Amino acid sequence: MPNARQWMLIITGGLLLWYMLSSLAARREPEPSPxxxxFRQRLVAVGDLHGxxxxxRAVLRMAKLIDEHDKWIGGSDxxxxxxDNIDRGTYALDIYRLFASLxxxxxxxxxxxxxxxxxxEFMNAIGDWRYVSKADIAHWGGQKQRLHDMSLDGWLGQEWLANYTTTARVYLAPFKGAPSLSxxxxxxxxxxxxxxxxxxxxxxxxxxxxxxxxxxxxAPPHPPNPYRGLPEGTTAAEAGVYDGGGPLWWRGLADELDEKTVCEWxxxxxxKLGVRRIIGGHTPDFERIVDRCGGDVIIIDTGISYAYGGVLSALEIIYSLRPVDGAGELSTGVHALREGERYIEREEVYAVYQRGKKKITVIEQEMII
Incomplete structure (x- = not known):
C-alpha cells in the first residue's frame, strides 16, 4: 500500500496531467467569448439522398429542421x-415535392x-436512365409521366430551372464582406x-x-433506347460542366490521396472564389463526413440512401458575432450589426449523426464589419 509520500506524488501527478489536458483542450477549441x-446563424448541409x-425525413428531423408532419421548424436556419436526390432509390418524386414545400x-x-x-439530375435530363429503378418509374406513374414532369412543360423541370443551381455560394451573415461557403x-x-x-x-x-x-x-430513355449524349446545340463550355473534369463529376478534392496537394488546391x-470552405458530395464515405485541410474541404456524402446503407449524417455550422466589450448591447441582448464596429466572430463546424455530434473545427477571431 502506498505511503503518504507516494500518495502525494500520485495526487500531484494526477493534477498535473489534468491541467495539461485541460490546457490542450482549451487551445484546440476556443471558449465562447462572454x-x-x-447575431447567430445556423446552417445545415445534407449530401446525396438517392430516392x-x-x-x-430522418436526417432532416435529426437536424431539427422538420417535425413529424414535415413542417419546417428550423426558423431562420x-x-x-x-x-443527387434521384436514381438508385424509389422515391425521388417525394423528395423533390418535400423540398418544394420546405x-x-x-x-x-x-x-x-x-x-x-x-x-x-443531369443524367436523367439527357436521357441516361441506367440507374432508374422500375419501382421509381412505377411510383412516378409511368415513363411518359416521368418524362413530362421533367420537361420544360412539367413541374419538376420548371422547379429545377427556377430553384436549383449547379453550384451555390451561401453567406453566413448579412453584412458586406461576410464569409461565404461554396x-x-x-x-x-x-x-x-x-x-x-x-x-x-x-x-x-x-x-x-x-x-x-x-x-x-x-431524349428517349436509355436503356432501352440508344444513348444520345448531350443535346443538340450544346456549346463547348456547357459540355465542360458535364465533363469528367467539371463540377458535376470531378472527385479530386475527395479522391486525391496526397493531402498536401488537396490543401494546395x-x-x-x-x-479565387473568395470563400471560406469548399463543400461537396458525390464521393461517399459510408461511415463519416470527411474533412480535409482543417475543414477547408468537407465531403458530406455518407451514402444516406438505403441503396448504399451508409450512416445518416448532416453538416452543421453555427456562426455567431458578439460585440467586443459589450459595446452597443441592449438589455435584451439584441444588437443591430453596425458597420465599422468590432465583433468576436465564432464559427463552429460539426458532423451530426444519430449517435451525436462530432466537432470538425472551431474558429474564433476579432473582426470589424
Whole structure:
C-alpha cells in the first residue's frame, strides 16, 4: 500500500496531467467569448439522398429542421442539399415535392433552402436512365409521366430551372464582406476554365445545358433506347460542366490521396472564389463526413440512401458575432450589426449523426464589419 509520500506524488501527478489536458483542450477549441450574441446563424448541409424519402425525413428531423408532419421548424436556419436526390432509390418524386414545400415554409419563417443539382439530375435530363429503378418509374406513374414532369412543360423541370443551381455560394451573415461557403455536387477543379466569375458563370452554363436537355421532345430513355449524349446545340463550355473534369463529376478534392496537394488546391480555390470552405458530395464515405485541410474541404456524402446503407449524417455550422466589450448591447441582448464596429466572430463546424455530434473545427477571431 502506498505511503503518504507516494500518495502525494500520485495526487500531484494526477493534477498535473489534468491541467495539461485541460490546457490542450482549451487551445484546440476556443471558449465562447462572454456577452450576448449580436447575431447567430445556423446552417445545415445534407449530401446525396438517392430516392430514399424515409431517410431524407430522418436526417432532416435529426437536424431539427422538420417535425413529424414535415413542417419546417428550423426558423431562420439555412438548409443546403448538394444534389443527387434521384436514381438508385424509389422515391425521388417525394423528395423533390418535400423540398418544394420546405422552400416556401423556410422562406416564410425567415430561413433559406439552397438546392444544388447533381450529376444524376443531369443524367436523367439527357436521357441516361441506367440507374432508374422500375419501382421509381412505377411510383412516378409511368415513363411518359416521368418524362413530362421533367420537361420544360412539367413541374419538376420548371422547379429545377427556377430553384436549383449547379453550384451555390451561401453567406453566413448579412453584412458586406461576410464569409461565404461554396457548395457543389462534385469537386471544383482549380484549373476548370469557367470557374469565374463565381458562382454566376458555372450556373449560367449549367442552366443552359439543362434547358436544352429539358426542351421537348426530350431524349428517349436509355436503356432501352440508344444513348444520345448531350443535346443538340450544346456549346463547348456547357459540355465542360458535364465533363469528367467539371463540377458535376470531378472527385479530386475527395479522391486525391496526397493531402498536401488537396490543401494546395483548396487554398487556390478559396483565394479565387473568395470563400471560406469548399463543400461537396458525390464521393461517399459510408461511415463519416470527411474533412480535409482543417475543414477547408468537407465531403458530406455518407451514402444516406438505403441503396448504399451508409450512416445518416448532416453538416452543421453555427456562426455567431458578439460585440467586443459589450459595446452597443441592449438589455435584451439584441444588437443591430453596425458597420465599422468590432465583433468576436465564432464559427463552429460539426458532423451530426444519430449517435451525436462530432466537432470538425472551431474558429474564433476579432473582426470589424
Amino acid at each position: 456577452g450576448h450574441q449580436a 430514399d424519402i424515409r431517410n431524407t 439555412i438548409l443546403v442539399q448538394t444534389g 422552400r416556401d415554409q423556410a422562406s416564410e419563417a425567415g430561413g433559406q433552402l439552397h438546392t444544388v443539382l447533381g450529376n444524376h 457548395f457543389t455536387h462534385g469537386s471544383l477543379r482549380p484549373s476548370y476554365p469557367d470557374l469565374l466569375p463565381y458562382p454566376d458563370r458555372i450556373n449560367e452554363l449549367g442552366a443552359g445545358l439543362l434547358s436544352r436537355a429539358l426542351t421537348p421532345p426530350m 483548396a487554398k487556390e480555390l478559396k483565394e
